[in-house]
Amino acid sequence: MTRDANGKPLFPLGDLVATRNAADCVSQVDITAALQRHMQGDWGMVDTEDWEENDRSVTEGFRLLSAYESTGGTRFWIITEADRSVTTVLLPDDY
Numbered sequence: 001m002t003r004d005a006n007g008k009p010l011f012p013l014g015d016l017v018a019t020r021n022a023a024d025c026v027s028q029v030d031i032t033a034a035l036q037r038h039m040q041g042d043w044g045m046v047d048t049e050d051w052e053e054n055d056r057s058v059t060e061g062f063r064l065l066s067a068y069e070s071t072g073g074t075r076f077w078i079i080t081e082a083d084r085s086v087t088t089v090l091l092p093d094d095y
Contacts, residue, residue: 009039010058018089030070038078044068
């Protein structure tokens with residue numbers, strides 16, 4: 001897990017947006033908790049290869065993808081663009 005020793009965000013999120021599906025299916029509490037994890041390098045339910053790619057992408061400036069599950073069982077993703085201008089919360093079907 002890639003985390004700043006002081007618990008500070010590893011990267012800026014930029015503008016935060018969510019698809020209509022994500023906003024309708026995932027609570028704001030779940031989204032907020034996942035965003036906290038995402039910006040501290042806890043990539044959630046991604047496989048080892050994607051986890052390692054995200055760890056590299058933090059320092060090399062590439063796109064970041066995390067996957068989480070809401071308390072209601074809905075799987076959702078968080079994607080931060082390579083230029084860190086936008087972070088999007090979406091359902092896999094929205095991609």
